[in-house]
Amino acid sequence: MGLHPKIIDLTLDRVHRLLAALGHPELSLPPVIHVAGTNGKGSTQAMIRAGLEQAGDRVHAYTSPHLARFHERIRVAGHLISEPALMALLDDCEAANGGHPITFFEITTCAAFLAFARNAADWTLLEVGLGGRLDATNVVDQPRLTIITPVSIDHQQYLGETLAEIAGEKAGIIKRGVPCVVGPQEEEGLAVIETRAARLGAPLFIHGQHWHAFEENGRLIYQDETGLLDLPLPNLPGPHQIQNAGAAVAALRLLGRDAAACEAAVSRAEWPARMQRLRTGPLVESAPEIELWLDGGHNPAGGQAVAATLARLPARETHLICGMLNTKDVRGYMRPLAGHAAKLWAVSIPGEMNTLPAEATRDAAAAEGIPAEAAASVAAALAAIAARTPQARVLICGSLYLAGQVLKENG
Template sequence: MDQITAILDRLLALHPKEIDLSLGRMNRLLEALGSPEKRLPPTIHIAGTNGKGSVTATLRAMLEADGKRCHVYTSPHLVAFNERIRLGASGEFVSDPELFKALYACEEANAGEEITFFEITTAAAILLFAENPADVLLLEVGLGGRLDATNVVDEPLATVITPISMDHEKFLGEALAEIAAEKAGILKAGCPVVVAPQDDEVLAVIERKAARLKAPVYRFGQEFNSYADQGRMAFQDEEGLYDLPMPSLLGAHQVINAGMAIATLKAAGLWSGEKAASEGLKSINWPGRLQPLINGALVDKCPEGAEVWLDGGHNPGAGVSIASFMGEQEERSPKPVYLICGMLTTKDPVGFFRSFDGLARHVATVPISTTTTARGPLELADFARLAGLEASPFSSLEDAIADIVSCAQKDGEAPRILICGSLYLAGEVLAANNMPPR
C-alpha cells in the first residue's frame, strides 16, 4: 500500500459517517492549521445539482487561455484522488509528495478528533491553495452548500448556482425549495451570483436570499443568454452579442454551461474579451461527461463498429440531458442503443432511467467496485424495469459488454453503447480503458 492510499484510509476512519453536514469541525481544523482559508487567491464558488464540474472546467479553460493561473477543486475523482486538486503554478494535478505533505499536516493538526473524510481532505486542499500562488481559485461545492466544507470563503469574487434538481434528499431535504435553500447557502453579502435556468420555486428561493444579502443576481434567460446558432454559439447580455465557437464538451446543456461560465467571468471582473473565451471554449477538458471512447482496452472488447459513450450523470436532471443528446445521435445515425449502468444507493434510478424509455433497447446493470454504496445489479435492473425499460443484471462490466457483443452479432447491427449512472463507474471505465484523466 502506498503512502497516499494509507493516509486516505486513516482519514476515512475518523468519522463513522461518510456524510455529516456541519461547519464546526472544519472551522476547528482550519484554525489549528493557521486559518489558510484567509490566504486563498480570489475565489469563484460553484454549487448546484448538475453542471458544476462542466462550468468549472469551462471557467478554467477560458481563464487559462487568458494567461491566468487557476487552482481548481472538484469532487469526486474518477481514477486517482489527486484529480480533485489542480494547482495553478503548473496547471497539473497535485503531485503525490505535495498531497501527502498536506494530508499529513491536516492529520496531525486534527489530532484524532472526529471529522469526515471530505472535510479533512478539503482542508488539505485549502492548505495547498493557500501555500501555492495562483490568480484564481475555482472552488466546487461537494454537497449542498450552506454546511458544505468548502463554504469557508467569506468574500468570493462570485458565486454560481447551476441547475438544481432532486438529489441527496436524505441530507438536503425532500422538496426542491429545501434543496435550493441549502445550495443558496453559499451566497455572500454584496457578492454577485450567477444563476442557471431553474424551476420557478428554486429561483424564488435564490432571489429572496440574494435580496437579503444585497447580492447582485445574473439569471440565465434574463440578464444573459447563450444558444446554438448555425454551428456557432451566441452569448448575449446588456453589453452586446458575442459570436463564439461551440464548446468542445458535447450536448445542448453544455451551451448553457458555457454561457454560465462567461456570465461568471463578467460578474467576477475577469472577462477579457472574445479572444480568450473562444480559445477556451475549444479546449475544455472534463472527462466522463458525454465522452466518446474511440479506442482502448475496454473499447476493443465492444462489437466492431460500435459507438461507445461515457457519462457519469446520475440523477433525473442529468438523465434528461444525456437522453436528449443520445436522441440527437439517433436522429443523425440510427443504431440500437444499449445502456450499461451502475448507480449508488443515494440516487433515484427510476427518475434517471425514465428519460430513456423509447430510446434504449436494453439496460445492462453492473456492480461498482470502487465504492461500498452502490446498488446491486439485480436491484438496479428492477428499477430500470419500473421505468419501462428491458433490463438484465450482470456480475461485471466485461460480462455486460460480452452480452451486447452477442446481441450485435444476432442483429447484424453495430450498436450505440452508453455507459452511465455514476462517476465512480466512469472512473472504473477510464481506468480499464487505460485513459486516466489529465
C-alpha cells in the first residue's frame, strides 16, 4: 500500500514495466476469459468456473475485492492460493519492482499472473478490477473470450459521468477478432460496445439478439442459434442471476461445452455476499429466529437487484442493516428498496476510511422514505431488531467491505 500515493491511478505503464521485469508472465497464461461490467462480474465468473470444472478442467481465477482474506482473489488451479506461495510471489514482485511507484492492485495483479504462469491449468479467468481499458488485468492481447456484464453508472470519478463513457471503458477489454459475450445493456451503452467491436472485427453474442435467458415454470430456459437448454434455476438467488447465468452459459457454449457443463454452471456455483443466506455462526446464533441475509451490492443497479430479490421472497417483515462508502450514490441505492423495508438500521463500516457515517446513511434512507435509525454496529442493530421483531428477515447490505467484515465476525 505504501508503493504509490494513490489507491487507484488508472494507467497500464507501471503494469507493463513490472511484467517485463518479471519475464512477461502474462504471455504464458493458460487461455484467458476476461470479464468486465458494472454488476454481475463475479457471479458470472463463478458460474463459468463451475461449468469448466465440471469436466475436470483446472481453472485459475482472479477476482476482486476480497471479502475476508486477500487469498480469495487468487485461485490457482481450483484452490485458493496458500500463504507461503502468496508471500513468495509478493516478495518476487516487490524485488522486481525495485521501489518504483505502483499501486496495490497493480502489483498484486502481477503476482496473480506470476502464480498462474508458474502453475499448469486449462483456463485463466480474469475479472476486471475497475473499468476495463486501463485496468491492470487488461494486458492480455489475445484472450480466448471476453464478457461484458450489465453496465451502469458507478465509479464516475474514474470512468466518466455518462453511461456511454463508462461503457467505453468497459469495452476496452474487447480485442481484435476475439468473441465477446454481452449481457443485458442500456441502448446507449450497447451502441458503444457495438462500435468498438465492429472496429476490431470482434464477433458479439448479445443478450436479446443472439442469446436469451428467462425463467419459466421454475426453470431457467436458455436459447441461442444452436438450440434450447432447460436448466435448473441458478444456485445464486435473485432474478438478476438469470441473466448472469445466461451470459455464463453463452460463454460455455462458445467454448464448445455441453449441457452438463451448463447445468453445473448454474447449479454448482458459489459466490459469497451476493444475496447469501447466513445459516451458521455467532451472528446467527445471537438471534436464532431471525432470517439473516448478506449482500454486497452498492450502486443503484445493485439496489434494484436486491429489491427484486426481496420482492420474490415469502412475505416477512424485513429490516435492513446498511453501511456504505462515501463515494457511492447512496440515495440511488436506497430508492428501489423503499417499498421493501420496514426499517433501515444505519452503521459505519469498521476500519474503512471511506465509510459514510451512520448518521449520513440514516438521513439518506429517510430522504427516500425508509424509516431509519443509526446503530453502533451490525451486532447492536441485529440485537435491537431481535428484541422488537424476533422473527424478522434481516438483510445486511450496502457494501462489499461491510459484507467482508460481517463474514469475518461470523466465522
